[in-house]
Amino acid sequence: MINQQHLWDDEAAKHYDTPGEGMFAPEVLAPTVEVLSELAAGGPAVEFAIGTGRVAIPLLEAGVPVSGIELSHAMIARLREKVGEDRIPVVQGDMSEASIGGNFTLAFLVFNTIANLLTQDEQVRCFQNAARHLGPGGRFVIELWVPQLRSLPPGHGGTVEVSEPGYLLVDTYDVLRQHVVSHHVRFGPDISEGREARIGRTPHRYIWPSELDLMARLAGFELESRWADWDRREFTADSRSHVSVYRLTAFPGG
Known part of the structure; x- marks a missing residue:
């Protein structure tokens, strides 16, 4: 944890x-x-x-x-x-x-x-x-x-909440414990730059x-x-x- x-x-x-x-x-x-x-x-x-x-x-x-x-x-x-x-x-x-x-x-x-x-x-x-x-x-x-569980596709454990230049937010769910982890992916807006993405994670209980x-x-x-x-x-x-x-x-x- x-x-x-x-x-x-x-x-x-x-x-x-x-x-x-x-x-x-x-x-x-x-x-x-x-x-x-x-x-x-x-x-x-x-x-x-x-x-x-x-x-x-x-x-x-x-x-x-x-x-x-x-x-x-x-x-x-x-x-x-x-x-x-x-x-x-x-x-x-x-x-x-x-x-x-x-x-x-x-x-x-x-x-x-x-x-x-x-x-x-x-x-x-x-x-x-x-x-x-x-x-x-x-x-x-x-x-x-x-909690946006209605947007969770059957058989999938996560959803893309935000997708914009330089930032991607993906939420993954553990519905038994009511836990969600938000994965914050930050990267250069030009993917051809070849820079590595920075990933941060924040846990929550919804x-x-x-x-x-x-x-x-x-x-x-x-x-x-x-x-x-x-x-x-x-x-x-x-x-x-x-x-x-x-x-x-x-x-x-x-």
């Missing part, structure tokens, strides 16, 4: 940020920050798997106090190049266990990152940890992709929306809202991702 700490190493952190493009594009970040700011309702927020601060920094700039939990030393170091501990406190550790206090009004976990926890037990503990960080009525927001809702109930949450994206479009059977908002209804310990 791939060690997540080793996966998000210095090399990954160095190339993680893509300012103004991809998941760092303004049209991606602006609605994310808008929704999270509204859900924080004037209170402090904690981000699980804060990474290099892609969402936390603009959320702080929007006036929301933000703290974080992050497993990777390298990702925290990259974050620290941009903002100090005094502005965004971060605890290094596993988001299913580590603590940075309590009584937050909002906890959030974006960009499919709960799937980095590779067992159902770890994912349930992540919900329980979110509950411990929140005050009564606090919200836990998760952004997650919907979660169906109904399973996610049950994990939430086990931790004392109830589903408040679910949208297809941060623009709050309707979630349908054809949606490829969702943003789910859970409200804490049973306070941990009583």
Whole structure:
């Protein structure tokens, strides 16, 4: 099994940020920050798997106090190049266990990152940890992709998800364990250059929306809202991702 700490190493952190493009594009970040700011309702927020601060920094700039939990030393170091501990406190550790206090009004976990926890037990503990960080009525927001098993051809164990100049993404599935490994192949746009391709792999445990809702109930949450994206479009059977908002209804310990 791939060690997540080793996966998000210095090399990954160095190339993680893509300012103004991809998941760092303004049209991606602006609605994310808008929704999270509204859900924080004037209170402090904690981000699980804060990474290099892609969402936390603009959320702080929007006036929301933000703290974080992050497993990777390298990702925290990259974050620290941009903002100090005094502005965004971060605890290094596993988001299913580590603590940075309590009584937050909002906890959030974006960009499919709960799937980095590779067992159902770890994912349930992540919900329980979110509950411990929140005050009564606090919200836990998760952004997650919907497993695309309908696109898996019979007898085949993988699908091509992205094919574009210089980049190929292939997902391979283990449907018994609900595991998928994303194979990221990067190469020169001109294949005649003869340069070797660089291959990176990221493992995930995919979660169906109904399973996610049950994990939430086990931790004392109830589903408040679910949208297809941060623009709050309707979630349908054809949606490829969702943003789910859970409200804490049973306070941990009583």
